[in-house]
Amino acid sequence: MGGTGTLTVHTGRNEDRLIVEIRDTGAGIPPEVRPRIFEPFLTTKPVGEGTGLGLDISYRIVVNKHDGDIRVQSEPGDTRMIVLLPMRRG
Ligand SMILES: Nc1ncnc2c1ncn2[C@@H]1O[C@H](COP(=O)(O)OP(=O)(O)OP(=O)(O)O)[C@@H](O)[C@H]1O
Numbered sequence: 855m856g857g858t859g860t861l862t863v864h865t866g867r868n869e870d871r872l873i874v875e876i877r878d879t880g881a882g883i884p885p886e887v888r889p890r891i892f893e894p895f896l897t898t899k900p901v902g903e904g905t906g907l908g909l910d911i912s913y914r915i916v917v918n919k920h921d922g923d924i925r926v927q928s929e930p931g932d933t934r935m936i937v938l939l940p941m942r943r944g
């Protein structure tokens with residue numbers, strides 16, 4: 855968010871899944887970047903600022919290790935990362 859804005863965390867549950875929604879009011883994810891955000895080392899931050907590993911690591915933990923899901927919705931001023939985690943392993 856470039857240092858200003860609002861970060862909101864919502865938690866909840868549906869039937870058998872925990873929901874954690876992380877929302878920010880930043881510029882949003884450009885459409886051309888969107889298909890690649892979970893790739894390791896993909897970063898649009900300035901050199902030395904981002905590793906490009908944040909979402910790669912998140913995906914591996916949530917999806918690969920916990921059989922969860924990460925859904926992304928983004929438009930300028932409203933980006934949401936919605937993390938779904940099963941409360942019981944199948
Ligand atoms: N909330 C967001 N708003 C806008 N763009 C985002 C957001 N989250 C991720 N992105 C885009 O996806 C890219 C990859 O994200 P990721 O978290 O994997 O790496 P990073 O944030 O660049 O680096 P690091 O996580 O190491 O600080 C970012 O560089 C940015 O272009």
Ligand SMILES: [Mg+2]
Nearest residue numbers: 904907908909
């Ligand atoms: Mg990151």
